[in-house]
Amino acid sequence: MNRRSFLRNICIASAMTIPCNALAVELVKKQPHEQRGQFDLHVKDYISKMSHFDSAHPDDIVLEGEELSLLKSCTAKITRVMRTVGYGNFNIISMDEAFIFGKRYSRIGAFSAEEKAFLEKIFYYDARTLGFYGDKPITAFTQTINRKNVIKIRNSGHYLFKGHPYEVWQEIKKALSSDVILTSGVRGVVKQFHLFLMKATKNGGNLSLASRSLAPPGYSFHGISDFDVGQKRYGKSNFTARFTETRVFSKLNELGYLTLRYPRGNMLGVRYEPWHVKVSS
Ligand SMILES: [Zn+2]
Numbered sequence: 382m383n384r385r386s387f388l389r390n391i392c393i394a395s396a397m398t399i400p401c402n403a404l405a406v407e408l409v410k411k412q413p414h415e416q417r418g419q420f421d422l423h424v425k426d427y428i429s430k431m432s433h434f435d436s437a438h439p440d441d442i443v444l445e446g447e448e449l450s451l452l453k454s455c456t457a458k459i460t461r462v463m464r465t466v467g468y469g470n471f472n473i474i475s476m477d478e479a480f481i482f483g484k485r486y487s488r489i490g491a492f493s494a495e496e497k498a499f500l501e502k503i504f505y506y507d508a509r510t511l512g513f514y515g516d517k518p519i520t521a522f523t524q525t526i527n528r529k530n531v532i533k534i535r536n537s538g539h540y541l542f543k544g545h546p547y548e549v550w551q552e553i554k555k556a557l558s559s560d561v562i563l564t565s566g567v568r569g570v571v572k573q574f575h576l577f578l579m580k581a582t583k584n585g586g587n588l589s590l591a592s593r594s595l596a597p598p599g600y601s602f603h604g605i606s607d608f609d610v611g612q613k614r615y616g617k618s619n620f621t622a623r624f625t626e627t628r629v630f631s632k633l634n635e636l637g638y639l640t641l642r643y644p645r646g647n648m649l650g651v652r653y654e655p656w657h658v659k660v661s662s
Contacts, residue, residue, distance in 0.1 A: 427648070430512070434593035434652040437584065442511055444586035451499040452586055456578040458496070461489040463575060469538045472572050475525040476500070479571045500574065503588075504598050513592040513650040515642075519570060519604040526569050539566035539608075546606045546660045549638070553610065553658075556636055561629045564611040564619050564656065568603035594652050602642060606660035624656045633658075 430438050437443075444452050462479045463471040465486055474482075484491045492500075504522040508515070531540040532547055541547045541563070553561055568576075577598055580591035588597075596602075603609075611619030612627035624630055633639045642659040643651040 428646075431593065431650070431652060435590065437587055437590055441587050441589035444581070444588065448499065449586040451496055452578060453582055455492075455496050455500055456575075456582045458483060458490060458492060459571065459575045459578065462571070465489055469533065469540075471575075472538075472540055472567055473526045473528070473531060473569050474571050475523060476570050476574075477523055477525075503574075503578075504570070506597070508592060508597045508600055511589045511592040511597065511650075513597060513600060515596060515600050515649045515651060517600050518602055519599045522570065522599075524570050524604070526567060531567050534563050534566060537563040537566070539563050541566045541608060542606055546608060549658065549660055550608065553633065553638055556638075557629055557632055560613055561633075562611050562613050562619075563608060565603060565609040567608075568601055570598055570604070573601045573604065574598045593650060596651070602659070607642060608658055608660070609654075609656045610658055611656060619656055622653065622655070630655060 459479065462474075462482050465482060465488065466474060480492050480497065483489045501522050508517070530543055532543050533540050534550070541550055550563065573596065577591050577595045580595050581588050584590045591597075601607075609620075610629060610633070611624065612629040615624070615627060618624065619627075630639070638658060639655065642657055643649060643654040645653040647653070
């Protein structure tokens with residue numbers, strides 16, 4: 382069994398509710414002795430890959446030729462959509478709306494049939510092939526976000542879903558006052574595409590590398606509930622392990638708000654994200 386299909390098997394838990402690492406431990410117990418060494422090698426390799434999540438690895442899926450060109454042209458077009466609709470709106474527009482904007486504004490340019498097909502292919506691609514084992518809460522490429530269900534958070538440029546996510550945010554605000562900021566809230570399919578494609582483009586079309594720090598489109602819980610928090614005036618360090626050194630992190634941790642979706646040592650193929658607040662289960 383090769384490493385990729387092996388990891389796919391142990392992490393089938395991503396489609397269930399069993400924690401992946403617990404399942405892995407169970408599998409170790411059931412493995413015949415001679416396969417145990419092989420298993421240890423796979424786990425070691427996985428851990429090394431995740432601790433160097435921003436480096437390319439030999440078995441990464443990397444786009445080439447025509448697909449690499451499509452990746453670049455789609456990334457550039459989606460960036461132009463963002464500049465046209467504004468950062469706030471960009472968080473919640475749908476794929477169909479992005480296509481309409483492309484057609485309407487010559488400064489964006491209409492998405493070609495090939496580009497649309499490419500984006501659709503990326504959306505429906507099985508992310509486990511990339512090494513990402515999280516769930517997929519958004520199953521439709523054309524998913525739309527009803528403006529009535531979201532609320533814009535003042536001074537942040539971001540939105541949160543009304544109900545539980547917004548309540549959690551209000552509790553956090555109350556506990557930390559102006560120290561805490563919302564660094565990312567609701568993300569529609571287009572926004573997640575943009576983050577993921579930008580990362581892949583900057584890294585020569587490496588989709589696996591991108592998936593180690595950004596959930597592929599459809600796989601992000603920002604699409605249904607979760608959000609990211611940061612320490613005021615901490616800039617980009619809010620999205621690094623240095624966030625754990627902030628007052629916001631220790632206070633949230635102490636109050637029990639940080640039920641992390643991607644904790645340290647997770648087996649989902651995602652780097653440690655201490656700033657990501659898990660709202661839904
Ligand atoms: Zn997040």
